[in-house]
Structure formats: structure tokens, C-alpha cells
Amino acid sequence: MPTVYVNDKPVEIGTEKLNCVQVAAKAGVEIPHYCYHPALSVVASCRMCLIEMGDLKDGKVTMQPKVLPGCQTPVKDGSVIVTGDYAKRDAATKALPYDAAYKPGEKTQKAQADTLEGLLLNHPLDCPVCDKAGECKLQDYSFQYGHGESRMVDTKNTPANKPEISSKITLFTDRCILCTRCVRFTREISGTSELQVVGRGHHEEIDVFPGYPLENKLSGNVVDLCPVGALGSKDFLYTQRVWYLKTTDNVCAGCSTGCSIHTDANKDIVYRLRPRPNPAAQGDFMCDEGRWGYHYTNSPDRITRPLSRENGALRPFDWAGLAKLKESFGAAKKAVAVLSPFLTVEEAYRLGTAFQSIHKDVRLVLGPVPVVGEDDLYPKDVKGRAVTPTKFIIHAEKCPNRRGVESVLQKLQGEVIAFASAVNQPMDALWFTGGYPNADAVNAAMPDNWTAAKLLVVQDLFHSKLMKAATTILPATTAFEKDGTFVNHSGLAQSFVKAIKAPVEVRSELQLGYDLAGKKGLATVAAVRKDLAKEMPQYASLEVVAPAKAGSRLELATV
Amino acid sequence: MPIAASDIKWVEAPKLGFLGQLYLPIVYDGLKTTVSHIFSKKRTESYPEQEPTLPPNYRGVHRLNRDDQDRVKCVACYMCATACPAHCIDIVAAPAPASWTDREKYPETFVIDELRCIYCGMCEEACPVDAIELTTLYDLTGLSREQLIFDKEKLLSVFDITTKAGTDPVRSRSGALGPASERPVTA
Ligand code: SF4
Numbered sequence: 001m002p003t004v005y006v007n008d009k010p011v012e013i014g015t016e017k018l019n020c021v022q023v024a025a026k027a028g029v030e031i032p033h034y035c036y037h038p039a040l041s042v043v044a045s046c047r048m049c050l051i052e053m054g055d056l057k058d059g060k061v062t063m064q065p066k067v068l069p070g071c072q073t074p075v076k077d078g079s080v081i082v083t084g085d086y087a088k089r090d091a092a093t094k095a096l097p098y099d100a101a102y103k104p105g106e107k108t109q110k111a112q113a114d115t116l117e118g119l120l121l122n123h124p125l126d127c128p129v130c131d132k133a134g135e136c137k138l139q140d141y142s143f144q145y146g147h148g149e150s151r152m153v154d155t156k157n158t159p160a161n162k163p164e165i166s167s168k169i170t171l172f173t174d175r176c177i178l179c180t181r182c183v184r185f186t187r188e189i190s191g192t193s194e195l196q197v198v199g200r201g202h203h204e205e206i207d208v209f210p211g212y213p214l215e216n217k218l219s220g221n222v223v224d225l226c227p228v229g230a231l232g233s234k235d236f237l238y239t240q241r242v243w244y245l246k247t248t249d250n251v252c253a254g255c256s257t258g259c260s261i262h263t264d265a266n267k268d269i270v271y272r273l274r275p276r277p278n279p280a281a282q283g284d285f286m287c288d289e290g291r292w293g294y295h296y297t298n299s300p301d302r303i304t305r306p307l308s309r310e311n312g313a314l315r316p317f318d319w320a321g322l323a324k325l326k327e328s329f330g331a332a333k334k335a336v337a338v339l340s341p342f343l344t345v346e347e348a349y350r351l352g353t354a355f356q357s358i359h360k361d362v363r364l365v366l367g368p369v370p371v372v373g374e375d376d377l378y379p380k381d382v383k384g385r386a387v388t389p390t391k392f393i394i395h396a397e398k399c400p401n402r403r404g405v406e407s408v409l410q411k412l413q414g415e416v417i418a419f420a421s422a423v424n425q426p427m428d429a430l431w432f433t434g435g436y437p438n439a440d441a442v443n444a445a446m447p448d449n450w451t452a453a454k455l456l457v458v459q460d461l462f463h464s465k466l467m468k469a470a471t472t473i474l475p476a477t478t479a480f481e482k483d484g485t486f487v488n489h490s491g492l493a494q495s496f497v498k499a500i501k502a503p504v505e506v507r508s509e510l511q512l513g514y515d516l517a518g519k520k521g522l523a524t525v526a527a528v529r530k531d532l533a534k535e536m537p538q539y540a541s542l543e544v545v546a547p548a549k550a551g552s553r554l555e556l557a558t559v
Numbered sequence: 560m561p562i563a564a565s566d567i568k569w570v571e572a573p574k575l576g577f578l579g580q581l582y583l584p585i586v587y588d589g590l591k592t593t594v595s596h597i598f599s600k601k602r603t604e605s606y607p608e609q610e611p612t613l614p615p616n617y618r619g620v621h622r623l624n625r626d627d628q629d630r631v632k633c634v635a636c637y638m639c640a641t642a643c644p645a646h647c648i649d650i651v652a653a654p655a656p657a658s659w660t661d662r663e664k665y666p667e668t669f670v671i672d673e674l675r676c677i678y679c680g681m682c683e684e685a686c687p688v689d690a691i692e693l694t695t696l697y698d699l700t701g702l703s704r705e706q707l708i709f710d711k712e713k714l715l716s717v718f719d720i721t722t723k724a725g726t727d728p729v730r731s732r733s734g735a736l737g738p739a740s741e742r743p744v745t746a
């Protein structure tokens with residue numbers, strides 16, 4: 001088996017083609033790096049990843065005389081890597097037979113400190129006002145590997161900020177360390193090539209062509225890619241310091257790609273979404289629509305309390321009235337219950353079975369599936385045509401869980417009824433579950449001459465055409481406010497935990513399912529997952545998933 | 560962690576002798592101290608008629624300093640709010656007004672709940688730009704809780720008052736501060 005030694009620790013690499021940074025990560029050693037990113041081409045320009053390298057052959061280690069960039073240097077059987085952290089290695093590992101005069105790690109340490117000194121020559125002392133502070137690689141590495149002080153005697157370059165490079169993103173030009181990750185992203189992933197390096201030497205700057213701002217549907221990713229605080233999201237700018245944020249692992253509900261994300265929230269308010277690298281779902285990135293599309297959660301227009309219509313006027317509805325509502329739904333001759341594609345698998349199952357238990361002939365219908373335009377493939381060429389290999393797809397289907405809800409409907413009643421076909425048939429009672437981030441899909445799905453059902457319960461986030469006729473309006477939860485599982489376009493089931501609490505008067509869909517089914521007590525996803533696993537073999541993997549701690553990541557087998 | 564039995568040392572009160580049981584010598588000792596104070600120099604200050612002069616490192620009401628252009632010096636970095644053990648500082652940051660060409664970020668609002676504050680001075684310690692300081696103002700009164708929630712204007716006015724009265728806190732007075740407890744030489 002091919003073996004590589006990282007700070008004396010042997011790592012088996014099998015047949016993988018790896019560079020030093022990747023191998024070191026396997027050995028649990030971090031090689032600091034700026035310009036290298038697994039999804040982008042290697043340029044080896046920042047020189048932060050310098051290491052010492054050699055070969056173990058015939059029981060002897062021959063080291064190369066100078067330091068090498070780890071991101072650009074591939075490893076092979078017998079490669080020996082020595083990083084600047086050699087002194088911190090596990091003392092239990094046996095040292096390799098180095099040359100007696102060789103001091104492992106010494107050259108690298110000096111090289112790392114010198115690289116950082118170079119990067120900091122023109123870097124402003126902006127940390128107090130910089131949004132990156134707290135998660136900045138320049139801060140971290142300077143602290144860990146750098147010199148304590150600056151020997152720069154000349155005045156620093158202070159190129160002007162460029163807030164005009166994009167409507168969503170601003171550039172603090174002087175903080176840039178010219179790693180060119182952002183430039184390579186626009187060339188290789190979005191393909192739109194807006195960003196470039198202009199100037200020479202110490203006067204190199206990131207810029208856009210005049211009149212061609214950074215406006216593409218993946219632009220927000222350059223903010224995450226930027227290892228320092230040079231590129232900032234205008235949406236997040238100065239709203240929070242990053243150390244106040246609590247990060248939860250979630251799934252984006254913006255489209256059926258189902259991007260794995262980190263939700264950063266403080267005191268139950270979402271401030272920022274970031275992509276969570278997951279090769280099974282979307283890769284390393286996420287689209288702008290999802291990234292900045294979380295604002296509906298805090299929208300002042302959101303319905304946050306139950307209401308009922310009495311003599312044409314909306315009055316607060318007491319949750320105690322649910323029992324009566326349930327009774328009248330059960331007594332209706334033709335009853336229809338709509339399960340929206342924004343529900344989690346657990347909610348759809350719980351609610352579906354609950355509706356079947358109150359009304360034996362209830363028709364379970366899949367809610368309107370929002371489709372906007374066509375699937376958007378990246379990278380694009382200069383004319384905006386998609387080129388292969390495809391690196392990112394923004395799906396036209398703007399809901400996270402059509403496939404999950406369909407699988408539940410298939411199980412519960414053997415067929416999936418589309419909303420469009422069900423809505424035109426006469427009905428006495430309609431129970432509509434929503435969770436739509438805007439009312440467009442529901443409005444579009446409602447026929448103009450629709451005669452409202454006598455009993456119309458609508459649970460949704462925003463007022464829609466349907467809600468105008470509702471007899472009872474129930475508030476809904478957003479994807480950030482619940483535990484659950486979404487099944488994406490390819491059938492990948494991803495479980496997630498809730499990032500924030502729902503507004504106080506909102507009762508979660510899962511709890512509602514419990515209450516409607518007449519079950520006592522508080523709803524837990526774990527209990528529903530147990531039932532699901534028993535009834536639907538494709539969700540068997542859900543059962544073994546222990547209730548997740550906030551922040552742990554669960555990826556489930558394909559459904 | 561429970562204390563180990565070996566770490567416990569039992570101490571018995573000494574037995575009182577005959578004189579001790581009479582208590583007279585102890586009463587005499589106490590009276591001697593009381594009576595001596597009647598004749599020594601008076602130390603009591605008649606507050607509020609007579610106000611004390613406090614050392615400049617006294618930790619009283621906060622002030623927000625102004626820079627040389629009279630703008631608030633604070634850059635809204637939240638270091639003070641992060642350091643504050645009482646969680647009584649609330650800041651809302653915003654991009655600096657366009658006319659402040661040298662500044663990117665400033666505090667749109669800056670509020671300290673002076674009632675919740677424990678006057679520990681952590682905020683002053685944490686500030687990277689010496690924008691927040693604790694002054695020698697200590698007689699803080701108000702008719703309601705709201706009155707003692709100080710906003711940016713109020714905190715800046717404390718700066719104006721203390722500067723005018725010549726009672727700048729230790730940091731402003733001495734430029735770079737030495738060991739925190741030392742009383743600086745005042746000019
Ligand atoms: S980029 Fe990093 S080091 Fe530079 S000012 Fe921002 S936080 Fe500080």
C-alpha cells in the first residue's frame with residue numbers, strides 16, 4: 001500500500017491522487033493555505049502552504065534542499081512531508097531516519113513567518129471594523145505562524161474601496177491578499193469571468209471591467225471563498241460580529257438542489273447562510289437566491305398567529321378550538337388535505353396519517369409545486385450558454401421536498417394527486433398546509449372562478465388568494481424552524497436540525513399532526529422517524545439517526 | 560469536588576481564663592478605641608455638601624470619547640460588548656456617513672444600561688481605540704430605569720462634561736497607560 005509520511009506519521013493513500021495539503025489533512029495536520037481550494041484550479045501563488053519534502057528510500061530519508069508549496073506538490077509512495085508544526089507532532093510516533101544535521105520544520109517555520117510578513121506589508125489594521133474578524137485566515141495564521149510586529153517603515157498602499165463592483169458585494173481593496181480565489185471562481189465555476197487582477201506588483205488589485213459588474217447567480221460564493229475580509233456581503237455587512245453567531249447545519253429550502261448549508265443565527269434571528277461542502281448534494285457552493293433568500297423568515301408580513309374568520313372579519317383563533325375544527329373536517333362529505341412540498345418527510349407522514357385517521361375518505365393532494373424558468377447550469381460561456389462539465393445546477397423547481405412528500409403520498413394512498421387536478425373538483429372541506437416563502441406559487445395555482453370550500457383551513461407563511469377565502473388561518477414554520485428531512489431532486493435524503501425557534505404562537509406542523517391524530521404530548525421527530533422506518537423501507541436509515549445535536553451533520557442513504 | 564478529609568484541619572476556640580470570663584478587659588479595649596476617636600482629627604465627609612475628589616482611575620459612569628474632529632471615536636467593533644460580563648452594552652453598527660472618508664464603520668446607536676453595569680472596567684480594557692472610558696462620576700440618580708439607560712448622545716455628553724471639568728479619566732490623561740492600578744502623575 002502506498003504510504004506517505006506526514007510529520008513522521010504514516011498515512012496510506014491507496015490509489016488517490018493527492019497533494020500535500022490533502023494528505024496532511026488525512027493525517028490530521030493542517031497545512032495553512034490561502035489560494036488553494038479543492039474546487040478550484042491550483043495556482044500556488046500565496047506561498048502560505050510551504051513545506052519541506054523528501055523521500056524515504058532504502059531506509060534513508062533524502063530531503064529536498066528548499067521548501068515547496070504543498071498545494072501544488074503531489075505525493076507518491078514514500079513521500080515524506082515535514083510541516084512547520086513538526087514540533088507539535090504526536091511524540092509517540094517513531095521519528096524517521098533523517099540526516100543528523102537536518103532540523104525538521106525549521107525552514108518551513110521561517111518561510112511561513114516571512115510569507116505572512118509579506119502579506120501584511122500593505123494590509124491595514126482593520127480588524128476592529130472588518131466583518132471577517134473572528135473567522136479570518138489572515139488573523140488566525142498571523143497569530144499561529146506570524147511575527148508579532150511589522151517592520152514596514154513606508155506608508156502602506158491604500159487603494160480605495162470598491163463598493164460598486166456589485167450590487168450585492170463590496171470590495172475592501174486594501175484588505176485583499178491577491179489569492180485570486182474569487183477570480184478563479186468566476187472563471188471556472190460561474191464561468192462569467194467578471195473579476196480580474198489589474199496592475200502589477202504591489203499595486204495589483206481585484207477589479208471588474210467598467211460596466212460589467214459582478215452580477216451572476218452564484219456571485220455570493222466569492223465572499224465565502226475570500227480567506228480575508230476583502231470581499232463582503234452587503235446583506236451581512238456590519239449586522240453581527242461572527243463570534244455571536246450560532247451555526248447550525250441545515251438544508252436550503254430554495255430549490256430542489258437541496259444545498260447543504262450552515263445557518264448562522266443569533267438570538268433566533270437568521271443573519272447569514274453559507275454553503276456546507278457536501279459532494280453528495282451540491283458540492284462546495286450555493287446560489288445567491290438561496291443565500292440571501294432567508295429574509296422571509298423575519299418578514300413583518302409573515303403570519304405568526306392563528307386567526308379565524310367570523311362574520312367576514314379575522315379574529316385571533318384559540319388553539320383550543322382545534323378539536324372542533326378537526327370534528328367539522330371529519331364530518332365533511334368530500335374532504336381534501338393538501339401536503340405542500342415544503343413540508344419535511346416526517347411532517348408529511350405525520351399529517352397525512354392524521355388526516356386519514358379523522359376522515360376515512362380524505363383525498364391527500366400534493367401542494368402546488370413552484371417552477372420558475374428552467375434549470376440553470378453553470379459554468380456558462382461568454383454568451384451565457386452552459387458548458388460541460390456542469391459544476392452547479394440551480395433547479396427550476398423552487399421547493400425542497402417534492403420527492404419526499406410524493407413518496408409519503410404514494411405510501412399512504414397509492415397515488416400522487418396534483419393540486420391542479422384536485423382543486424377543480426367540488427369539495428366541502430379543504431385543509432391546506434403551506435410553508436411557501438412567497439405567495440406566488442399558491443396564487444398561480446388558484447383558478448379564477450374557484451368556489452371556496454365551506455371549511456377552508458390554510459396554514460401558510462404569507463397571505464395569498466387562497467387565504468382570502470379561508471375560514472381558519474394557521475401560522476406555519478419555515479425550514480429554519482424545524483427538525484426534519486428533505487429529499488432533493490436526485491433522491492438524496494438529508495436530515496437537519498432547527499436553527500431558530502419559531503414565533504411563540506406558531507404550532508409546528510409536526511405537533512399539529514400529533515394533535516390532529518389525537519396523540520398526547522410533545523411531538524418529536526425521532527418518534528415519527530421510527531414509524532416512518534417501519535412503514536417505508538426507503539427511510540430505514542432515518543431510524544438509526546439519533547436526535548442530532550445542533551450542528552452535527554447527517555447524510556442519509558439515497559431514497 | 561468534595562474536600563479530602565486530610566485537607567480539613569479542626570480548630571478549637573481557646574478556653575477562656577478567669578479574666579476572659581469577666582469580659583471587662585475586652586470592654587475596656589473597645590472603649591479605648593471609641594474614646595480615642597472623639598479626640599482625633601475628623602475624617603467624615605459631609606456628602607453631598609462636600610464632594611470627594613476621586614482618583615482618575617475610579618470606575619464610575621462611562622463616557623464615549625470624541626476624536627479630533629468631534630466625531631464619536633468608537634468604531635463599533637463590539638469588543639466592549641463582547642467583554643462585558645453584565646451584557647449591558649448594546650451597539651448597532653452601520654457604514655460610516657459618506658463624509659467620513661477615513662472611516663468605514665461607526666456605531667449608529669450605542670446604549671449602556673448603567674443599572675445593569677457592574678463597573679468592572681472590562682469594556683475600557685477591551686476597546687482597541689480607547690473610545691470608551693469610565694469616569695469619576697459616581698453620583699448617578701434618575702427617576703426611572705429608562706433614564707439610566709444611556710444612549711450615544713448622553714455618553715458623548717459625559718465626555719464633554721468631564722473634559723470641561725478637567726476630570727479626564729486615567730487613560731486620556733496619561734496617553735499610554737502604565738500598570739492599570741498605578742495612579743498617574745497629574746499635570
Ligand atoms: S482581513 Fe482579517 S486581518 Fe485583515 S482586517 Fe479583516 S479580520 Fe483583520
Ligand code: SF4
Pocket residue numbers: 175176177178179180181182183206222225226227228230231
Ligand atoms: S478579494 Fe479575497 S478572494 Fe479575491 S483575491 Fe483578494 S483575498 Fe483572494
Ligand code: SF4
Pocket residue numbers: 639642643644645646647648671675676677678679680681682683
Ligand atoms: S464596566 Fe463592566 S459591566 Fe459595565 S459596561 Fe463596562 S464591561 Fe460592562
Ligand code: SF4
Pocket residue numbers: 632633634635636637638639640650682685686687688689690691
Ligand atoms: S470596544 Fe471601543 S470601538 Fe469597539 S465598540 Fe466598544 S467603544 Fe466602540
Ligand code: FES
Pocket residue numbers: 032033034035036043044045046047048049050069070071072
Ligand atoms: S495554498 Fe499553496 S501557494 Fe497558496
